[in-house]
Amino acid sequence: MSQLIYPLRGGVHPPENKQQSLQTKLQHSAIPAELILPLSQHIGAPAEAIVNIGDKVLRGQMIAEPNGPFSAAVHASSSGEVIAIEPRPIPHSSGLWGDCIVIRCDGEDRWVPRTETENPYALETDELLNRVRQSGIAGMGGAGFPTAVKLRPPATSPIDTLIINGTECEPYITADDVLMQQRSDDIIRGCALLAHMLGEPDNILIGVEDNKPEAIAALEHSLAHLDASEVPGIDHIKVVSFPTKYPSGGEKQLIQILTGKEVPSGGLPAHIGIVLQNVGTTVAIWEAIRYGKPLTERITTVVGESLKQQGNTLVRIGTPSAFVLKQFGFDEDRCARLIAGGPMMGFSLPDINAPLVKTSNCLLAPSHQEMPDPEPAQACIRCGHCAEACPASLLPQQLYWYAQAKDHDRLQAHNLMDCIECGACAYVCPSSIPLVQYYRASKGEIRQAAIDKEKSDRSRQRFEFRQKRIEAAEAEKEAKRLARKKAAEAAKAKAAAKPAPGSAPADPVAAAMARVQAQQDDPAEQLAKLERAFNNASNRAKSAEEKWQQAETDEQKAKLEARFKQAQVRMKDAETKLAEFKQSQNSSSLAVDSDDPIERAKAKAQQRLSMSPLEKARNTLNSLQERLKKAQQKAAEADEDKKGAMNAAVDKLTQKISDLKQEITDLQATAPGPGNESPVDPDSIEDPIERAKAKAMQRLSMSPTEKLQSSLKSLESRLNKSEEKLASADADQRPALETAVAKLQEKIATVKQEIREAEPSDNSPAASASEPQVVAAVEDAASAAIAKAKEKAAAQASMSPEEKRQAQVESLKQRIDKAQQRLDNAMAENNDNIDAFKLGLEKLQNKLAELEAE
């Protein structure tokens, strides 16, 4: 008892009223005809029934399994038949009904086969945790926190203190007192087992208020006579008693009393290395692991002046309150109110038939004299008694003030959310104001407001997004309409110039081709696009990885891991694509600067070959301009005697450049060539899209022969010019020009040859009808897609669910690929739909992850 005690701030001393229920011995309640087992007897998700109506069940058989990690199982408390699974009145502060499994008992009370464990301390922690979870144990002190969750503290907070709560500070209740007196050995054993599960914390404290001397004596006795060989680590266990004061038994308050530490606001005791369990829970854990008995019974205090007899009873979980009360001689007319729990934090039972559950530590049935109806509330005189009583150091009168005003900001600034609803403030209030009720209502309002705000934020975002999408769609439509109008005008003009039915391209196809062409033409844009794709992919992978690492449950982890891997694969794809593209870019430019002259020539030749004359000329111009720059630089830096030569070279280059410029303008003028039936010069069109379209249209409308003829023309004109130049050239320029002329002549010859070859095929109708072909191909594709979809539907109809799922996964993957492509395209075009596409893609990915996780 050398343990240091820290004072509890605030608190009150209500009349203890504990003697009434300690006059008689612990009774064993009979088994009722019907057991009502609520699916939600704990905090968290309700359990899920795994029995059906009509099933025979045995005592200890799991009838509802935990639904998710934050849940607890439910077991049949006696053998019998499931006769209903339906909403019934349950002991809950809301007064609402809840789903219950109703068992008609057969009176035989047969157990399911149980496995006993001789030495539970030898078991692994995981195995122990699993058994606790399978035994449906939830905090029996009143809160019903799933015990397995509490015993698996986050890995980041090592536990150094285990506290067993035997405080029982509420007036009237003596259930834990009786338990400590009768089962002190099992409490010590269970305590040691909990310590084993938590990795042997340094401090193991059993806290008991000093108004339970017999319980303290029993625990001390057990500590003294139990053998360390039987209970490992018993030497570390200490029983600590401290002055009686309400609410010392609150989790946060007991931690403060025994350790002097405070649980951070909004945090868990585990965050400061403390785990706290109720003595009842400790015994339940011991029973479950040592004897294989799931939680099916508990000690409940039945007390109040409307009963003939008051005391504690060992009752099956699920026993209707009315059944228990009857055994204690309940007089309904004398009863003022029926309370589940103690007078400070208990709540009114909505119905006398509500069952006793895992958290029912007391059934209080006071008389009218004992607990008169509450006085009408008077005005708050701000006397401050509440602030003195508050164990959380809040300012209850300010909270009340702001709760009336519904001032949520101020309420939160006054730490309303740290209120533990112990009722000390309302107990001392001279104006009989139901303060706790105000706080509960305000907390609910604040939570609701937060949910509503999130909802409205989301719908606002959705709305704004929808507006944007609609605007973008409208703009696109408008652009298309304009384009159609222009195209129609162009077609009209063309028809007027040269009636050629069927040669006008279908507009969208042409537009698409032009777009693609434009993209392919510009390597910088392509590079940017690939880079964007890669960045996106790597970002997605990063966030997926983060999520994966933050995931808490295994299922989630698996899902997220899959998603992360997928993202990684995609990232790598993007990376390789990007690398490839960069390499190809480099190789083409590198080749030009390459040291090997042959290689260089080859590369240049290759580049040239793939270039149109106009492009070639531009290319040359660029390189010439560069050379000019260099030459000018050199000239500026050169010595006097070299300057002359340098200047001459510069002049020459300038001359060449101007020639080339001239050539380019010529080429531009003639570029459309003989096929130039369009009255609109593509390069003169302002709108780049329109220009691309026009160019594409031109190209489409050219037959191969025409194309060749156009290039022939341009070549011939270039030849002419070159010959002119040659005539006027200096001696030193001559050889170069001569070779150029020769080259041109050669080219002309080959082109002419090509034309000759092309002409026969050009006459066939197929070549000139290439446009209708495209349209037809599109139509074909559409009909093929429809046929495919039909086929798929038919195939799915005949598939097994497994196959169906597989097929769904496949199709989803395809859809995801497509969506990805669409997104990339959109990004490349800087389209307004990027967000929509992203959203769609993410949705598809989520769907896929879900499907795969199933």
Add this chain to the structure above:
Amino acid sequence: MSFLRASSPHAHGRIDTRSVMRTVILATLPGLAALTYFFGPGSLLNIMLALLFCLAAEAAILALRKRPLSFYLQDYSAAVTAVLLGLALPPYCPWWVVAVASLSAIVLAKQLYGGMGYNPFNPAMVGYVVVLISFPLQMSQWPAPLPLAEQLPSISAALQHVFTGEGLDAYTSATALDIVKQNNSQLMSQVYADNALLRTGALAGAGWEWVNLGFLMGGLYLLYKKVFTWHAPVSMLAALSLCALLGYDAGSSQSGGSLTLHLFSGATMLGAFFIVTDPVSSTVSTRGRLIFGAAIGALVYIIRVLGNYPDAIAFAVLLMNFAAPFIDYYTVPRSYGHDKARRATEKQEP
């Protein structure tokens, strides 16, 4: 059968507002007894009249506001206001002064703001200040205490004076605070030697010191009954003492007055234990009450010594009533689980 559905807690402590108010009235008795012993039945008359006017005004306004009369009148809050007002007003002051003060206190300061619990200012002090400013002549006429007066007025003479303004002749004398305030040429020792009032008293003038000791006793009783905490009255008296010690300057002609003069003269003890501790119009946190009390103590001294009025409890309290909500914003205590105290003006969790 359905039982009462009530929110927790189902148990309730035994104290209520009514008993708190009754205890406060009870605690004024020693002070009242001293006043009656030294000054005659004037204060008793004041209290009777104030009770009459206050309860009548409260009832009338409650009727206008359609509130249940008996429920609100039984909380004794109007009675407490009346008693404090009666104690603060000079004995034998005309009945209409009491009437104006009572009506101002109950109607203006309390009911117009929403009744008990909603008044930002101490009602008794509002009533007192209204008549102090409006009727300075009547409010400065304090009778001479017993050893100086030949005999105390009889009840009939007192009643006649209160209702007709005649019947008592030459009964007024300056209070100890008046004497010190009006002195600006004599040393303190000379002042004490020249004035019978100061000369007769052991601490701060004949009669006055006993009245203050009476209220101090009542205050200690309330502390013992845990009606309020020690913070506000103690910090007020401490601040006043500190100022008095600093300003005494060894009793020169410019001296602000001795420590005992400030502590046991005028309305110091009545203010410290019955006015400053009024919970409705003061601050709520412990720290806040320390600041609130200390500021009142300092203001009392400043107004007494530098201001125009000889006493200053009412003004100091009212000034600090203004500041109370502001102090509250910055003195929210550190709650469980928080590293440091928050300010109430914060909008959201940081």
